[in-house]
Amino acid sequence: MNTSVTAAPSAGKLDKNDFKSAVVRHLHCTLGTDENKANNHAWWKATCAAIQEQVLEGLRRTQKAHYLNDTRAVHYFSAEFLMGRLLSNNMQNLGLFDVASSALQELGVELTDIMEEEPDMALGNGGLGRLAACFIDSLATMELPAIGYGIHYEHGLFRQEIKSGAQIERPDSWRDYGNPWEICRPESTQEVSLFGYVETKYGDKGQIQKEWHPGSIVKGVPWDIPVVGYEGKTVNVLRLWQSEASGYFNWDVFNAGGYVDAQRENVQAETISKVLYPNDETEAGKELRLIQQYFFCSCSLKDIIRRYKRAHGDDWSRFADQVVIQLNDTHPAIAIPELMRILVDRAELDWDTAWDISTKVFAYTNHTLLPEALEKWPARMIEKILPRHLEIIYEINHRFMAKVDQKWPGDNAIKAKLSIIEEGNEKMVRMGHLSVIGSFAVNGVAEIHSRLVKKNLFPEFDQLWPGKLTNVTNGITPRRWLKACNPALSKLIDKKVGSDWPRDLYKLEGLEKHADNKTFQKQFMQVKLENKKRLAEEIKASTGIDVDVNAIFDVQIKRLHEYKRQHLNLLHIMALYRRLLENPDYDMHPRVFIFGAKAAPGYKLAKDIIYAINKVAERINNDCRVNKKLKVVFLPNYRVSMAEKMIPASDVSEQISTAGKEASGTGNMKLALNGAVTIGTLDGANIEIAEEVGDDNIFIFGMTVEDVDALREKGYNPQDYYYRDPEIKAVLDWLETDYFTPGKPGALVSIKQSLLDQGDPFLVLPDFRAYSDAHEKLDAAYRGKTRWARMAIINTAKMGKFTSDRSIQDYVDRIWKLKPCKVDV
Numbered sequence: 001m002n003t004s005v006t007a008a009p010s011a012g013k014l015d016k017n018d019f020k021s022a023v024v025r026h027l028h029c030t031l032g033t034d035e036n037k038a039n040n041h042a043w044w045k046a047t048c049a050a051i052q053e054q055v056l057e058g059l060r061r062t063q064k065a066h067y068l069n070d071t072r073a074v075h076y077f078s079a080e081f082l083m084g085r086l087l088s089n090n091m092q093n094l095g096l097f098d099v100a101s102s103a104l105q106e107l108g109v110e111l112t113d114i115m116e117e118e119p120d121m122a123l124g125n126g127g128l129g130r131l132a133a134c135f136i137d138s139l140a141t142m143e144l145p146a147i148g149y150g151i152h153y154e155h156g157l158f159r160q161e162i163k164s165g166a167q168i169e170r171p172d173s174w175r176d177y178g179n180p181w182e183i184c185r186p187e188s189t190q191e192v193s194l195f196g197y198v199e200t201k202y203g204d205k206g207q208i209q210k211e212w213h214p215g216s217i218v219k220g221v222p223w224d225i226p227v228v229g230y231e232g233k234t235v236n237v238l239r240l241w242q243s244e245a246s247g248y249f250n251w252d253v254f255n256a257g258g259y260v261d262a263q264r265e266n267v268q269a270e271t272i273s274k275v276l277y278p279n280d281e282t283e284a285g286k287e288l289r290l291i292q293q294y295f296f297c298s299c300s301l302k303d304i305i306r307r308y309k310r311a312h313g314d315d316w317s318r319f320a321d322q323v324v325i326q327l328n329d330t331h332p333a334i335a336i337p338e339l340m341r342i343l344v345d346r347a348e349l350d351w352d353t354a355w356d357i358s359t360k361v362f363a364y365t366n367h368t369l370l371p372e373a374l375e376k377w378p379a380r381m382i383e384k385i386l387p388r389h390l391e392i393i394y395e396i397n398h399r400f401m402a403k404v405d406q407k408w409p410g411d412n413a414i415k416a417k418l419s420i421i422e423e424g425n426e427k428m429v430r431m432g433h434l435s436v437i438g439s440f441a442v443n444g445v446a447e448i449h450s451r452l453v454k455k456n457l458f459p460e461f462d463q464l465w466p467g468k469l470t471n472v473t474n475g476i477t478p479r480r481w482l483k484a485c486n487p488a489l490s491k492l493i494d495k496k497v498g499s500d501w502p503r504d505l506y507k508l509e510g511l512e513k514h515a516d517n518k519t520f521q522k523q524f525m526q527v528k529l530e531n532k533k534r535l536a537e538e539i540k541a542s543t544g545i546d547v548d549v550n551a552i553f554d555v556q557i558k559r560l561h562e563y564k565r566q567h568l569n570l571l572h573i574m575a576l577y578r579r580l581l582e583n584p585d586y587d588m589h590p591r592v593f594i595f596g597a598k599a600a601p602g603y604k605l606a607k608d609i610i611y612a613i614n615k616v617a618e619r620i621n622n623d624c625r626v627n628k629k630l631k632v633v634f635l636p637n638y639r640v641s642m643a644e645k646m647i648p649a650s651d652v653s654e655q656i657s658t659a660g661k662e663a664s665g666t667g668n669m670k671l672a673l674n675g676a677v678t679i680g681t682l683d684g685a686n687i688e689i690a691e692e693v694g695d696d697n698i699f700i701f702g703m704t705v706e707d708v709d710a711l712r713e714k715g716y717n718p719q720d721y722y723y724r725d726p727e728i729k730a731v732l733d734w735l736e737t738d739y740f741t742p743g744k745p746g747a748l749v750s751i752k753q754s755l756l757d758q759g760d761p762f763l764v765l766p767d768f769r770a771y772s773d774a775h776e777k778l779d780a781a782y783r784g785k786t787r788w789a790r791m792a793i794i795n796t797a798k799m800g801k802f803t804s805d806r807s808i809q810d811y812v813d814r815i816w817k818l819k820p821c822k823v824d825v
């Protein structure tokens, strides 16, 4: 049969008129409206549909090329993908932004307006989820065969409203009006078993066989989101699983009583992918979360195996040559016993063969050292939900303990420390241990973090398997985080270093030689000013606050957590306020402190800090004695699309975590790339940023990891700092009054209490003075206009290392061993 029908014109060849007709055709034929009736939402949808035609053509070509070449691929397992908006990104990557913009203009529509119609895909909490999104962008750009696997949450991270200063959580409904990018693939539905019991049987050779009789089965329906590489050649897929009731319910197991109960089970099946857990850096410990994790891992593994079998049948010997699975933290660690179950119980491989395959497939990325974030599941809970998996975990552990005994004969303390099972009142399964034992590579996300993973978190594992624990420093995609979000700066950069930099970010080094050029400095700072004007309008529109665009825009944007120390920033703002009240001539350049942060709904102190920021802001912004020099803004509902507006407009990047606590940070990279100067501690990737930009172009302050250890060793008493530093005392005492909360004295006292009575766990007070001094230096530097312009330019120029393409190349060379696959266009 001749199937050579004409496909859609390829993106590069599409001109303005083609694009205009595509958009109008979709208005008419997809949306059932026309040019006169269409509102911005309809224009947005029609534009997405026109772009999606190009995307799907690339997807088809890519899938064909990968199939024909039988490529080895990486499978990025992540409970979170924080994708943000896709229209602008897809247009940029297809090289269609300018075509689309002028086409729409001729249709009387402003592209930037309709882009605002797109809801963010906020299927993640913060850095970990956004990292996954940057990585799949780089994988497609670098023409690497890759699939992202995750959960198709009905509700992503909550929408934050601020009412009388306090955070209120509202449901995020990103798909209420449909998502133009996703494709449902019901033909690839998988079934996932849960609950039930394990039967022990004996095979014909007398060997023990296990059969899991599940109590219920749910369906996983895949939704594919195409991931367009820069310049549009490779289009990979992000496959997200949605849970549905399967109708299967094992009446014997549950011995339940009829139709109503069965319906209740169906409702439960659908709750699995209902909502993203909004906790970052705390372990949820909830049954539903474990079910979510298992659900998407099981669907994804079955999907991978189905694809493998299509090419290789039942020959498992090449599985590990074709498949590598990267575990984004321990959230997908249950995939390890799941693969073992499939290989041993289903494929009937012997344990050693199965383990050999499995440990060549998995690699694990650690994102945190915080004890409260390390996942542990009660063994009883796993037994109830996944009885066979608990047995397999015990078997993995049993064999591992024998290995430990060989290395440290008779050392029970080491055994207890390394065991996957934590003994105690309640037996717990340590998912970090399982991940290290079940993977061939383990990485931290910045040099210092990886060093601490080896030294403090898993030292014995490092001795057992030298070289297994390693570092891959995080990165960010420059396509979204400079080219798309900061078009004016991008064009200026193009003129100086050519237009290759989005693929080869080291090209930005070419800016260095212009750093002292007065004309270039002026142009660079003019772009910044225009970006600040746009952000000022946004601030006015969403908070009613007027800000001076000539003030320093000092920005702290990240999840709210004590270790990130937004309250250190706040105490410093209060100190500045006091200084201005005491001395109206206090010498400082006008400053606007801008925050964006969501607090986990159950994290009381984090919510108190948001409330305090808003209350202090209200008082300062309305105090005409100081508000020419000092303003404070809390922008509600911080998310990817808001970051894209704030980052290009920032002068100063606040990266002030307690040393040793922030694994890497990636906002630090995005801000520096856009010419913001960092004030930060020697923590996470700040250290590597400082190495790149040099000490003159960053404001480093505060304790190092060694200082922190030494202080704790000596015994830290916050009272010492309180009584020794009158300014610290004054601002902490201020929190107890009703100065910021008229009529409500004590409304902000929990912050003082945590710092003074509860031991200041993240050492805010010991770093306060150094932080304040660093700000004074920063203020002076800003006032030396050419000095600041030079610093800002150098920051952009030196960010080459932090492209996620470099991170991915590191993974490819040292862990995944992947080859690119060319896709013909």
Ligand code: BZD
Residues within 6 Å of the ligand: 125, 126, 127, 128, 129, 131, 279, 280, 281, 282, 367, 368, 373, 445, 474, 662, 663, 664, 665, 666, 684
């Ligand atoms: O991961 C973050 C770290 O805190 C950052 O330092 C690092 O840069 C990024 C990327 O490596 N961790 C998270 O974002 N973690 C979570 O969001 C999370 C989510 C659910 C449960 C636990 C943690």
